[in-house]
Amino acid sequence: MIFASLRNRGVLGINSRNSELISAFNPRRLYPLVDDKLRTKKLAMEHGVPVPELYGSLSTIHDIHDFHAIVGDRQDFVVKPANGSGGDGILVFDGHRDGRFRSCTGLMVSWDDLSHHLANTLNGQYSLGGHPDRVMIEYRVRFDPVFDLVSYLGVPDIRVIVFRGYPVMAMVRLPTRASHGKANLHQGAVGVGIDVATGRTLRGVLDNEFVDEHPDTGTSFSGLNVPGWQTILMMAARCYELTGLGYLGVDIVLDADRGPLMLELNARPGLNIQIANSEGIMHRLREVQAIADSEQSAKERIRESVNRFRSPS
Amino acid sequence: MKLTGRRRHLYALAATLAVLGGSAATYRAMVLGFPMTPGVTSSLWTVEARVRFERYTPGPAKARLAIPGDLPGYGVLSENFISRGFGVSVNEENGDRIALWAIRRTEGEQSLYYRLRLFRQANRSVAFPEPPFPPVPELEEPFAAAMDAIVSDVRRRSADVETFTATLLQTIASASPNDNVRLFLGDESDAFAAARAAQVLLAGARIPARVLQVLPLPSESRQVEIRPWLAVHNGKRWLLFDPATGTRGLSQSTLIWRWSAEPLIQVSGGSRESVEFRVSPSVQDALSLAQQQAASRGSRLAQFSLLDLPLQTQQVYAIMILIPIGALVIVLMRNVIGIRTFGTFLPVLVALAFRETQLLAGIVLFSALVAVGLALRLYLERLHLLLVPRLAAVLTIVVLLMAALSVLSHRLGLETGLSIALFPMVILTMTIERMSVVWEERGPRDAIIDGVGSLFVAAIAYGIMDLPILKHVAFVFPELMLVVLAIILLLGSYTGYRLSELRRFRVLSRGSS
Numbered sequence: 001m002i003f004a005s006l007r008n009r010g011v012l013g014i015n016s017r018n019s020e021l022i023s024a025f026n027p028r029r030l031y032p033l034v035d036d037k038l039r040t041k042k043l044a045m046e047h048g049v050p051v052p053e054l055y056g057s058l059s060t061i062h063d064i065h066d067f068h069a070i071v072g073d074r075q076d077f078v079v080k081p082a083n084g085s086g087g088d089g090i091l092v093f094d095g096h097r098d099g100r101f102r103s104c105t106g107l108m109v110s111w112d113d114l115s116h117h118l119a120n121t122l123n124g125q126y127s128l129g130g131h132p133d134r135v136m137i138e139y140r141v142r143f144d145p146v147f148d149l150v151s152y153l154g155v156p157d158i159r160v161i162v163f164r165g166y167p168v169m170a171m172v173r174l175p176t177r178a179s180h181g182k183a184n185l186h187q188g189a190v191g192v193g194i195d196v197a198t199g200r201t202l203r204g205v206l207d208n209e210f211v212d213e214h215p216d217t218g219t220s221f222s223g224l225n226v227p228g229w230q231t232i233l234m235m236a237a238r239c240y241e242l243t244g245l246g247y248l249g250v251d252i253v254l255d256a257d258r259g260p261l262m263l264e265l266n267a268r269p270g271l272n273i274q275i276a277n278s279e280g281i282m283h284r285l286r287e288v289q290a291i292a293d294s295e296q297s298a299k300e301r302i303r304e305s306v307n308r309f310r311s312p313s
Numbered sequence: 314m315k316l317t318g319r320r321r322h323l324y325a326l327a328a329t330l331a332v333l334g335g336s337a338a339t340y341r342a343m344v345l346g347f348p349m350t351p352g353v354t355s356s357l358w359t360v361e362a363r364v365r366f367e368r369y370t371p372g373p374a375k376a377r378l379a380i381p382g383d384l385p386g387y388g389v390l391s392e393n394f395i396s397r398g399f400g401v402s403v404n405e406e407n408g409d410r411i412a413l414w415a416i417r418r419t420e421g422e423q424s425l426y427y428r429l430r431l432f433r434q435a436n437r438s439v440a441f442p443e444p445p446f447p448p449v450p451e452l453e454e455p456f457a458a459a460m461d462a463i464v465s466d467v468r469r470r471s472a473d474v475e476t477f478t479a480t481l482l483q484t485i486a487s488a489s490p491n492d493n494v495r496l497f498l499g500d501e502s503d504a505f506a507a508a509r510a511a512q513v514l515l516a517g518a519r520i521p522a523r524v525l526q527v528l529p530l531p532s533e534s535r536q537v538e539i540r541p542w543l544a545v546h547n548g549k550r551w552l553l554f555d556p557a558t559g560t561r562g563l564s565q566s567t568l569i570w571r572w573s574a575e576p577l578i579q580v581s582g583g584s585r586e587s588v589e590f591r592v593s594p595s596v597q598d599a600l601s602l603a604q605q606q607a608a609s610r611g612s613r614l615a616q617f618s619l620l621d622l623p624l625q626t627q628q629v630y631a632i633m634i635l636i637p638i639g640a641l642v643i644v645l646m647r648n649v650i651g652i653r654t655f656g657t658f659l660p661v662l663v664a665l666a667f668r669e670t671q672l673l674a675g676i677v678l679f680s681a682l683v684a685v686g687l688a689l690r691l692y693l694e695r696l697h698l699l700l701v702p703r704l705a706a707v708l709t710i711v712v713l714l715m716a717a718l719s720v721l722s723h724r725l726g727l728e729t730g731l732s733i734a735l736f737p738m739v740i741l742t743m744t745i746e747r748m749s750v751v752w753e754e755r756g757p758r759d760a761i762i763d764g765v766g767s768l769f770v771a772a773i774a775y776g777i778m779d780l781p782i783l784k785h786v787a788f789v790f791p792e793l794m795l796v797v798l799a800i801i802l803l804l805g806s807y808t809g810y811r812l813s814e815l816r817r818f819r820v821l822s823r824g825s826s
Contacts, residue, residue: 002815005822013810015648020808061699088754116697123700125750130700187755208817275820 010280012271017247021285025164025246026267033243034265038082038136040243044262047242049235051262052139052255057082059134064118067137071096076140079118081126083133087182089126091117092140092155104140105153105181141261144254146227149219150174150192154181158194158232158252158260161269161281164292165240167233167305168284170194171276172201172226177216190214191276192221197310199229205275232260233305237298239265277311284309323806327799334795347789350782357390357432358530360568361591364414364425366583371420374582375413378427379571382410387431387568395426409571423583433565444521444546450513459493460517467518474520474547475561478511482543482559485511505574508541508556512574521546524556524574530566534593541574542567619791632665634787635778637797639664642774644804651813654767655744662737663767664774669735672775676768678718678733683764686711686745687752694749708742 006013012021034040044051055077056070071077075096081089091114092104101109118135120126127133147156154175161169171193175181178188185191190211193202204211204221213220226232236250239262249269252260274281287308296304341347368374380392380403394401399414414425452460467484471477485494485507497510508524515522525542542563543554553563563569571577580586619630639661646652646660654660667675689710693703718733744767752760777783786793815822 002819002822003810006810006815006818009821011810011814011818011821013808013814014651015811016808019806088750112697119697119699125700205820208820210820271814271817275818278821280821 006280010282010284010286011274012281012285014271017268017271021163021247022268026248027244030244031267034245034248034267036082036134037080037084037264038134040265041136041138043242044239047238049238049242049262050258050260052078052141052253055137055139057134057136058118058122061119061122064115064122067115067118070137076142078136078138078140079114079121080136080138081121081133082136083124083127083131084121085126087184089117089121094140141253141263142256144227144256146224146254147172147174149217150190150214150221150224152177152181152214152216154179154189155183155253157183157263158226158254159269159273160232160236160250160252161273162236162240162248162250163285163288164246165237165294165296165298166288166292166301167196167236168288168309169273169277169279169281170196170236171273174204174214174221176206176214185270185272185276190221191272193273193277193279193311194226195311196233197306199226199232200224201226202276202311203278205272205278208275210278227254228260230302233302234298235260235262237301237305241298243267279311320806323802327802330795330802331799334792334799337792337795338790341790341792348785350785357430358592358594360429360431360528360530361593362427362429362577362588363591364427364578364580364586364588365423366580366586367422368420368583371418372582373415373417374419374423375415375580376423376425376583376586377579378412378414378425378588379575379577380410380412380427381429381568381570382408384431385569386565387433390430390432392430393426393428395428396424399425409573431568444523446519447516447521449519450516455496459496460514462493463497463514464517467514474545475552477518477520478515478522478543478545478552478554479559479561481514482511482554482556485514486557486559504557505541508543509574511543511556515545523572525553525569526571526574526577527563528568528570528590528592529564530568530592530594532566532594534591536589536591539570539577539588539590542569544572619788630791631784631788632668634791634794635665635784636661637794637801638783638787639774639778641797641801641804642777643770644801646770646773648804648807649809649811651811652766652770653763654770655747655763656740656767659737659740659744660767660771660774662740663771664778666735666737667771667775668779670733672772675775676772679736679768679771682711682714682718682733682736682741683745683748685714686741687749690745690749691752694753704742704746707745708738711738711742711745 032039033043038054038057041051041054055074056066058064058067058070076094079091079093084090091109093101093109094104095102099111101111101114103109121133121135124130124133141155143156150156151174156172156174158170158172160167171191173183173185174190174192175183176188176190180187183189185205188207190204190206192204194200195202201221201224204214206215212222232252235252239248239250240246243265245265245267247267247269249266251263251266253263255261271281291304342349362378362380364376364378366374366376376399382405394412394414396414398419399416402413402415404411404413412427450460451457463481463484467477467481471480484490485498487494490498494510497514498506505524512522512524523544525544526539527542528539529537531537541556543556544551545554546552552561554561555563578586578588619627619634640658643654643658643661647654647657663675663679666679669675670678686707690703690707693706698706715733715736715738722733744764748760748764751763810818
């Protein structure tokens with residue numbers, strides 16, 4: 001029976017995640033802290049968790065006029081809905097000239113199109129429930145070359161699941177040609193598990209099947225060492241104090257100059273991380289449940305995680 | 314994990330709701346007789362008694378007709394008294410119900426009608442009071458000697474009241490009765506005379522007996538005769554016998570009109586009175602029957618029935634009451650199976666619309682509407698409209714498209730096209746908008762998967778909501794929605810895998826890799 005087999009392997013399903021983790025450990029009143037990326041960013045800055053620098057934000061249609069002033073001479077910047085989900089509505093630019101903006105995919109976007117996009121975003125096209133939204137204009141991450149050979153365009157980002165302050169599982173999501181540069185696994189990005197203890201990459205998963213090489217670049221995924229892994233674990237663990245959310249997905253990108261930066265937090269992190277690690281997450285969650293101690297500092301919690309969650313290589 | 318307090322609370326709540334709904338429905342089905350299945354019919358008869366008499370000279374007239382009071386095994390729907398110019402009253406006299414017609418001045422042949430509408434009911438026991446032991450009748454000779462002879466002969470051949478009565482009746486009814494019996498019957502070959510003789514002879518054995526007047530209820534409409542029947546009390550309860558054959562019991566389709574053999578009619582101020590009975594069976598929907606019956610009984614649970622609402626409101630609720638069932642289907646499809654749909658309850662509303670359009674036509678119409686709407690929406694995207702005006706524009710387009718499709722199909726003579734007006738247009742608009750966003754952000758594949766998923770779930774919901782038995786049960790027993798609610802609540806705590814996750818996590822379920 002497949003059900004029993006999944007249960008034995010500790011695979012977490014959506015129903016179980018929603019009722020036993022999210023509703024039990026993530027009080028709804030805390031959601032706005034992570035759903036609104038602007039608030040998350042401010043909170044992180046107060047707590048000294050590094051984030052991409054915020055250039056400015058737009059709150060009303062009228063503010064769209066300020067866009068040029070915010071961007072100024074900067075060639076690289078990212079436009080992002082504050083309440084977006086799944087990477088929808090994010091535009092990345094690497095240059096502009098004569099009122100036309102060049103997106104990182106090489107497409108030229110006119111001011112007309114861009115301001116329409118901004119207005120749509122402000123009207124809530126990308127926010128849950130269509131509520132009025134805000135637009136963030138922020139630093140465009142210049143990726144650390146470590147994943148250059150295993151990603152195609154877009155943003156390779158690292159997802160760490162933090163349960164009650166303990167990092168329990170991690171993966172890196174690598175964009176492919178098929179995912180149009182997006183790091184969403186169900187849109188065709190590759191998920192590669194990361195050993196929590198060492199920061200070394202494991203096997204890759206594409207469309208729910210194991211893959212060992214990137215479909216576009218042909219480079220093997222496994223055995224890469226994520227630089228600054230201890231810092232990443234530290235950042236992830238501290239996001240627990242930042243938000244108070246017991247079951248949290250922390251998204252981190254590696255900047256070539258500034259090191260790991262926290263991009264966003266997720267109060268309902270997906271389940272694909274289990275596939276990328278070819279392991280169910282429940283056993284680790286139960287282990288944390290048994291040892292969790294709110295007195296422990298982030299550093300002590302990381303030590304526990306590193307000792308316990310060493311993937312077999 | 315373990316049973317937490319919250320879980321126990323939930324189970325208790327669900328159990329309470331289920332028991333509450335289930336028992337209310339059971340009560341209404343079993344006791345009030347609300348039918349469990351659609352189209353159940355129960356037999357219904359109209360009995361018409363026609364009293365006739367003549368008055369030769371002008372003057373006052375009164376007619377009394379004994380009418381049934383308590384009818385074991387039958388329920389009364391209505392009774393009417395029809396007459397021209399007569400005043401009518403109903404009185405209780407010595408445990409009999411008497412209808413009294415009276416008129417100050419009349420002449421000629423008179424016809425009075427008593428019409429009774431009744432239906433067969435679950436068996437009710439005979440509730441006629443227990444009689445005292447009758448005294449042995451004091452008879453003149455040769456009757457006394459004949460009675461002694463008959464009684465001792467019959468007693469010899471019987472064991473108890475039941476067999477005594479049966480044997481006695483057979484003796485009386487035999488084709489060649491002996492002289493003693495013939496003495497009692499006299500010259501009359503009337504069935505009532507035989508029954509009365511039996512009553513006297515039973516009294517001779519100190520057995521309480523009554524001659525009843527019964528009316529057969531035939532399966533086709535015809536005139537029927539009142540017949541005598543014999544009720545004998547054995548000390549515990551009444552036993553009924555056919556005086557003509559001595560067989561025990563009373564056929565189900567026989568009505569006990571009166572618990573005595575006295576004449577049914579009495580007329581003063583008239584002559585040549587007669588009464589004749591005509592019975593016509595009709596088959597009525599058991600539902601309206603149960604409703605009328607419950608209403609006449611003053612049952613509270615029946616008063617709080619949807620069937621009590623005005624007809625138009627009833628039709629609305631007949632559909633609305635199905636929505637919880639559709640919602641249950643959605644819960645199953647999304648949380649247990651794991652099919653993605655646009656909007657949580659869009660498929661239920663679409664399924665409701667399918668009821669009018671029929672499934673195939675509905676799917677075609679819905680797809681056409683969404684496809685055209687989506688194309689126009691994607692075109693609008695180029696115009697860079699603001700979100701709310703754009704939604705309003707799409708809504709307008711959807712309404713126009715619906716109107717256009719209706720007119721077109723009407724021209725082509727396809728009447729199903731008219732029912733397109735039933736599609737929930739606001740929800741269609743939101744669907745088109747969501748679909749276009751998904752289309753642009755995630756590509757046509759995701760948009761079409763979600764769209765097909767929605768239609769699939771709508772089709773399943775339609776299939777289930779259109780089951781005649783379910784439609785009937787939901788409407789007649791709306792309290793069963795409490796059971797549906799209980800199931801929904803329980804599913805709300807389902808933490809197992811979704812079927813779709815078996816596929817999604819299949820790499821993890823394959824042994825150790």
